[in-house]
Amino acid sequence: MRMTTPTEVRMRGDDREEQGAMWSYVPLEQRIPADHPLRVMRSLVDAVLRELSPRFAELYSRVGRPSIAPEKLLRALLLQVLYTIRSERLLMEQLDYNLLFRWFVGLEMDDSVWNATVFTKNRERLLGGEIARACFDRVVAQARERGLLSDEHFTVDGTLVEAWASLKSFKRKDAPPAPPDDPGNPTVNFHGERRRNATHASTTDPDSRLARKGKAQEARLYDTGHVLMENRNGLAVGGCVIPAGGYAERAAALELLGGLERGGGVTLGADKGYDTRDFVAAARLLGVTPHVAQNTTNRASAIDGRTTRHAGYTVSQHRRKARGGDLRLAQDGRADAQDATPGHPPRGLDVYVCPCRVQLGPHPEPHDPSRMSDGRPSRGRQREPAAAGHRQQMTTAARRSGRSLGLPRAASRTKMPSSSAFSATC
Secondary structure, eight states, X not given: OOOOOSSOOOSSXXXXXXXXXXXXXXXHHHHSOTTOHHHHHHHXXXXXXXXXXXXXXXXXXXXXXXXXXXXXXXXXXXXXXXXTOSOHHHHHHHHHHOXXXXXXXXXXXXXXXXXXXXXXXXXXXXXXXXXXXXXXXXXXXXXXXXXXXXXXXXXXXXXXXXXXXXXXXXXXXXXXOOOOSSSSSOOOOOTTOOOXXXXXXXXXXXXXXXXXXXXXXXXXXXXXXXEEEETTTOOEEEEEEXXXXXXXXXXXXXXXXXXXXXXXXXXXXXXXXXXXXXXXXXXXXXXXXXXXOXXXXXXXXXXXXXXXXXXHHHHHHHHHHHGGGTTOTTTTTHHHHHTSOTTSOOOOHHHHHTTTTOOOSSSOOOOOXXXXXXXXXOOSXXXXXXXXXXXXXXXHHHHHHHXXXXXXXXXXXXXXXXXXXXXXXX
């Protein structure tokens, strides 16, 4: 006898369009996997933000309308770096429907997302208060306490970061501005005109400089981003963004070395662009052995057999090449640079994206933060931090050496990008 039911039962699920559920009884905390890498990072970031809470209170008035919580704003900026979100407007869109992002930032499911312009204004307040530098220093201190940093062996590299400025804005400094034929997109004919950084400047980004990445490439407006990394786990311990120039890489390297807490027997790996006699002599003046790749193309290298004969030189070069994948600074960073506020230098997101081993590209895939470091334990004894007077002496020496390389006095002072706060966390 066959059993029948009023409604036919099928194995296939039902996909009828019905009204969605109005309530959810699963909290965000339960929706995030227990082994998700962002859980570990969230605890590290929260510890740093609790230490900075007194600094946050100094930046805000005691009266007025409440603004975006600085803790939530910094967590959102960290997500923008980790997942290479190209603009803050797109970041707000992701926060609207991405539950993982909402949980990490600290938003509930029903909380409204901020306006992109309001978010940008609040971010500028934090940058003006040097919060990025303070976050960076505390994160580096956490890594040092856990024995993840080397105090003897480092790698430095730099690159050109395209600025938010078109070649049409690169005009003569002494020429009076002419009324444009089209205010939105004026016609500018600069063909046949000899344009130099000494006589011309961008009207939208005065800090940018005209430069080219290679002999066969066109000249564009750039800044330069620089990163100093330790060789044990490849964590960034310093960085800066300065105007582009022929001496920018070497001067920035000396500036970063001068402000670094380091032990004795320090080595610095670098590519052929740092193989000059001035840089090698300045590095040795700071007590650093330059393990620079030799540049012997139609010239003599400043590094001779007294340095290359040691096994440590070969190790430094291997480490430098291994970190080369992490030090592809801003090779596709035009989107982040162009999302910066016109008239201000780039926020430097790309400068710290690559040291954090975050994938760059116009269509980035979700990054796996579990691959950020190999997790090797610390080896060797820990050295005591250098005295304050010694650090000041080294910093002064580095600045003098940077100016001896031809960098202007104003440009020799480095500027920390906003995203530097979390490079070591990554």
